[in-house]
Amino acid sequence: MRKWIQSLFPNGFLWRLSILNIVVVASAIILSGLAVYNTACFLVDAMGNLNESQQRQFNAILFNYLLIFSVITIVGGSLLHFYLTRKLIKPVRSLIVSAKQLKKGEYPEFVEVTTRDEMGELVSHFNGLIKQLKANDEHRQKLISDLSHELRTPLTNLNGYLQSLERGDIEGSQELYTALHQESKRLTSMMEQLDQLKEWDYAASRNYVQYIETDMAGLIKQCTAMFSWRQEQENIPISVEADACSISVHVDGIQQVISNLLENALNYHSGKEPINIRGEWRGSVYYVSVGGLSEFIPDEEANNIFKRFYRLDDSRNRTTGGTGLGLAIASEIVGSHGGRIGLTSDGSYNTFWFELPL
Structure with missing residues (x-):
């Protein structure tokens, strides 16, 4: 019997819990039945309508009925408890199997979510963990491949x-x-x-990055001043207009974003028009843009250009010394602030922008 139960409940804790529940329920039924039996016998005896032989017969019949009902209740309840418990622990068994596969370095299939209670929430979180691990592994392999290339x-x-x-x-x-x-x-x-x-x-992935209340107008002008020497050497005019607005940011990170976008604009600038840097307070966000004339960028490249090691063409690699990481770094920093970054093209005039939530 024990081996049969263990085959149905591979985890020792689960089958012991099931046996314990059945014992508790059976004990409660037996004690309740005995209490009912003794009470009924006492009441009938107190009424005095039965002689001693009839009283014994009544007690025996009542005991037999209570015994039959108790056995039927215990057996039926045990079977029902077995069915419900097995159904309840099915996701747990699936989680155990999946966890063993993860331990071996394999990515299991998602566990089916059958309920919306705490167990369903646990299964959903476990499926999310598998998905995140697979994405991280694919990202790592791609990064290694790109870096090797x-x-x-x-x-x-x-x-x-x-x-x-x-x-x-x-x-x-x-x-x-x-x-x-x-x-x-x-x-x-x-x-x-x-x-x-x-x-x-x-x-x-952390929530303790140090953010400081900073005036964005001053930060933009400070970053632009760092390129003044190069601006004079290459004779590229730069126009700056920024609304004063104090928001909480990681100062070094946002400086890196603005510098990367400005350096990118200087590297690929063409013509004699100035590079325009704008900072605007737009409702719930602060909008920063760096725009200027450069070679045409197709719309389908607008998202790819922020990927790591991505370049529009191979010629950019050797002639400018670019690594294909500057815009990826900018995207990573803006994303950590809960903002957005993008590219808007109007012919050969390209504007790189980002938004920071206030």
């Missing part, structure tokens, strides 16, 4: 030139050393930006 070409170039210099196949020159140094700097910059992405990935 990005590092392969510059490292191959560096190794090729250095080996040729070592063997004496080519002679070093100022131009070659400068090119190798620039490639080395680009790799270092990529590693630094990857560290920034890692930090903001971590910060996005």
Whole structure:
């Protein structure tokens, strides 16, 4: 009997709990039956309408009926309890099986949600955990693949030139050393930006990032002033208009966002029109935009351009030294503030913008 029950309830705690419940219910039925039996016998005896033989016969018949009803109730209740308990613990058994698969490094199928109570909520959270783990694993694999792709070409170039210099196949020159140094700097910059992405990935999952009440107009003008030397060297005019508005932000993070967007605008600026930086208070959000003339960006690229290592074309990679991470970092930081970031194109005039909730 015990082995049969254990086969139905693989978890020892569950089958022991079922046996305990049945024992408790059976004890309550037996005690109630005995109480009813003794009370009925006492009342009939007190009435005095039966002689001693009839009293014994009445007691025996009553006891037999109570015994039959108790057995039927216990057996029926046990079967009903068994059915309901087995149905109740079915999601738990599914969770146990899925958890064992996760422990082995496998991603199980989602557990079916059959109720809307606490058990259904637990199953829903478990399914969400599986989904998040799968997404994180896919994201990690894609990041490793992208990083491997990005590092392969510059490292191959560096190794090729250095080996040729070592063997004496080519002679070093100022131009070659400068090119190798620039490639080395680009790799270092990529590693630094990857560290920034890692930090903001971590910060996005925490709620204790330090936010400070900051005037956005002053912050925008401060970030723009950092590019004044480059602006003068490349003779690119910059126009700044910002509404004063104090909001709670991570100062270093928002500075990074504005700087990345402005640097991106300077890198790909074309024509003689100024780069326009705007800061506007729009109801429940503060809107910041950096717009200017550059090459045409198709509408279908508006979302892809914020992905890590994404570029519109491969030529941008070597000519500008870009890593394809600047806009991804900006998107990560804005997202951690609960805001939005995007791109609006009007022909060759592209405007990168982001919104921060007030």
